[in-house]
Amino acid sequence: xxxxxxxxxxxxxxxxxxxxxxxLTAIAVIIPFFISGYQRTLIQKFLLWTPATFGVxxxxxxxxxxxxxxxxxxxxxxxxxxxxxxxxxxxxELMILLPAALVISxxxxxxxxxxxxxxxxxxxxxxxxxxxMVFWSLVxxxxxxxxxxxxxxxxxxxxxxTIPLGDLALYYFCLLVSVGMIVVMLxxxxxxxxxxxxxxxxxLEKAESIGIPVNRMQRLAFTIAGANAGVTGALLAxxxxxxxxxAFDWGYGANFVQSAIIGGVNSxxxxxxxxxxxxxxxxxxxxxxxxxxxxxxxxxIAIIVLTVxxxxxxxxxxxxxxxxxxxxxxxxxxxxxxxxx
Amino acid sequence: MSNREQNPPLITVSKxxxxxxxxxxxxxxxxxxxxxxVITLVxxxxxxxTTFLNLLTGLIRPDRGEISLLGEKINGVxxxxxxxxxxxxxxxxxxxxxxMTVFDNIRTACVSAAGMHYSMFKDIQNAREINxxxxxxxxxxxxxxxxxTFVKNLxxxxxxxxxxxxxxxxxxxxxxxDEPTSGVxxxxxxxxxxxxxxxxxxxxxxxxxxxxxxxLVKELSKETIVMCDGEFIxxxxxxxxxxxxxxxxxxxxxxx
Numbered sequence: 001x002x003x004x005x006x007x008x009x010x011x012x013x014x015x016x017x018x019x020x021x022x023x024l025t026a027i028a029v030i031i032p033f034f035i036s037g038y039q040r041t042l043i044q045k046f047l048l049w050t051p052a053t054f055g056v057x058x059x060x061x062x063x064x065x066x067x068x069x070x071x072x073x074x075x076x077x078x079x080x081x082x083x084x085x086x087x088x089x090x091x092x093e094l095m096i097l098l099p100a101a102l103v104i105s106x107x108x109x110x111x112x113x114x115x116x117x118x119x120x121x122x123x124x125x126x127x128x129x130x131x132x133m134v135f136w137s138l139v140x141x142x143x144x145x146x147x148x149x150x151x152x153x154x155x156x157x158x159x160x161x162t163i164p165l166g167d168l169a170l171y172y173f174c175l176l177v178s179v180g181m182i183v184v185m186l187x188x189x190x191x192x193x194x195x196x197x198x199x200x201x202x203x204l205e206k207a208e209s210i211g212i213p214v215n216r217m218q219r220l221a222f223t224i225a226g227a228n229a230g231v232t233g234a235l236l237a238x239x240x241x242x243x244x245x246x247a248f249d250w251g252y253g254a255n256f257v258q259s260a261i262i263g264g265v266n267s268x269x270x271x272x273x274x275x276x277x278x279x280x281x282x283x284x285x286x287x288x289x290x291x292x293x294x295x296x297x298x299x300x301i302a303i304i305v306l307t308v309x310x311x312x313x314x315x316x317x318x319x320x321x322x323x324x325x326x327x328x329x330x331x332x333x334x335x336x337x338x339x340x341x
Numbered sequence: 342m343s344n345r346e347q348n349p350p351l352i353t354v355s356k357x358x359x360x361x362x363x364x365x366x367x368x369x370x371x372x373x374x375x376x377x378x379v380i381t382l383v384x385x386x387x388x389x390x391t392t393f394l395n396l397l398t399g400l401i402r403p404d405r406g407e408i409s410l411l412g413e414k415i416n417g418v419x420x421x422x423x424x425x426x427x428x429x430x431x432x433x434x435x436x437x438x439x440x441m442t443v444f445d446n447i448r449t450a451c452v453s454a455a456g457m458h459y460s461m462f463k464d465i466q467n468a469r470e471i472n473x474x475x476x477x478x479x480x481x482x483x484x485x486x487x488x489x490t491f492v493k494n495l496x497x498x499x500x501x502x503x504x505x506x507x508x509x510x511x512x513x514x515x516x517x518x519d520e521p522t523s524g525v526x527x528x529x530x531x532x533x534x535x536x537x538x539x540x541x542x543x544x545x546x547x548x549x550x551x552x553x554x555x556x557l558v559k560e561l562s563k564e565t566i567v568m569c570d571g572e573f574i575x576x577x578x579x580x581x582x583x584x585x586x587x588x589x590x591x592x593x594x595x596x597x
Binding site: 184187188190191192193194195196198199201202203205206207208209210211212213214216217220 | 398400419420421422424425429430432436437438439440441445446448449450452453454457458459460461462463464465466468471504507508510511
């Protein structure tokens with residue numbers, strides 16, 4: 001049986017993939033002890049960006065739609081935290097706020113999804129941008145409530161089951177949530193739900209004619225993507241103790257699209273690699289060539305798109321590993337021959 | 342089962358109308374179809390055959406008229422729900438999921454028929470019933486040899502068969518077949534139709550088959566309807582129908 005072409009999207013990983021995943025998680029667990037606090041916040045940012053990027057990946061991989069609107073839900077998650085743990089100081093309990101951010105972003109995503117998923121392709125992308133702009137200006141203008149362009153600072157540190165969390169503890173909490181969301185997304189990607197989404201992307205009319213409730217499923221997919229971003233937004237707000245309207249900016253939402261492109265959309269590792277790559281690229285460039293940020297990120301993406309396309313950096317890594325494996329095998333063979341002769 | 346005569350017909354269409362501006366695509370058509378009844382529908386291009394089928398499946402909404410399934414009015418029922426209730430259509434043009442394997446194509450239909458749309462957390466590889474059912478369908482339609490091939494790499498004839506197999510996964514009551522053999526080579530044409538007719542007969546399904554090849558029409562069914570400008574103008578056995586002068590005029594006159 002030809003395994004390669006047989007299965008639904010994520011080819012069933014062998015043990016190697018599980019080991020790699022566990023290894024990476026283990027590294028993320030111990031790394032705070034070897035790096036500075038600032039570097040840890042970078043890793044934390046990467047961990048939090050991963051779910052939002054997964055949302056973009058999910059919509060593109062299955063429905064072939066480009067989602068610029070992730071910033072809507074980042075913003076919503078962020079402002080929920082800012083209001084309740086900052087401005088109005090209602091509570092800073094994660095077990096209340098995180099589910100609240102999740103539920104509210106799900107509700108908002110579902111309602112917005114009714115309109116946005118009515119169109120596909122180009123118009124889907126533009127609708128996403130249009131809606132973020134509406135949200136951005138609402139938050140920007142409603143100075144009395146949102147603080148306008150100043151945003152809301154002095155968000156209290158979170159607590160978990162009433163135990164206040166320090167920075168390091170928050171890092172581990174973010175790690176836990178991020179890994180949890182990735183696992184959930186992987187499950188969804190392997191489900192019959194996802195199989196049908198791919199069918200919808202393949203041929204909408206045919207999908208409908210075999211009884212797939214096309215509109216509702218598109219809306220649900222959009223909601224799943226939004227829920228991911230909502231969680232990202234909430235925990236980012238706690239990580240920086242600050243939110244501003246720029247969280248709603250569509251340019252910010254585009255960052256997740258860029259991350260997905262960098263990582264590649266042909267592998268489930270794509271969004272993870274992409275978020276990591278983007279954050280670190282941003283960090284290195286802003287440290288050493290601050291003025292060149294736009295040029296470098298633009299060129300990077302252009303080069304990736306032109307050379308490897310949908311495979312992204314993940315594809316490059318895979319190809320390199322393949323080469324090494326091939327070479328090792330050849331060496332093995334030649335030494336075998338040598339021994340024989 | 343109660344007396345057959347008392348059962349309502351499978352599909353009742355009364356005074357169905359769909360106009361596009363001046364064009365009367367479907368003009369006050371009435372029709373009754375009972376279980377097991379196979380009707381072929383012929384007519385020149387633009388006679389409204391495809392529109393009529395799309396009205397039945399719910400892909401487009403009628404201006405007027407009523408469609409009932411087993412005596413129940415289904416005008417307001419959406420296309421996907423109608424498919425679930427057994428009104429299933431195969432397409433004239435290529436409508437398959439090219440980026441997926443043959444197996445996944447058929448499996449999608451099985452998943453949908455099983456109502457597993459929102460099953461998000463169960464790995465589909467472990468859905469044994471679905472996978473076995475898919476394998477059965479592949480065997481039934483002679484697709485096992487291309488099980489893991491991407492559909493976009495297959496020929497036109499295969500795609501038609503895959504389309505049909507997906508329809509059968511829906512456990513149809515009535516199959517609406519829109520030119521199953523258009524663009525398919527002569528030899529494959531008979532193979533495809535053979536497969537289709539065998540399954541229709543075996544499951545005692547009703548069917549409306551739109552077909553251009555008059556020789557094929559004669560073989561396929563005992564009943565033929567000729568459509569012209571949105572209306573049924575002749576109905577009967579193929580031999581009866583095709584000997585009528587007005588039918589010959591329409592079919593030949595328009596370069597049929």
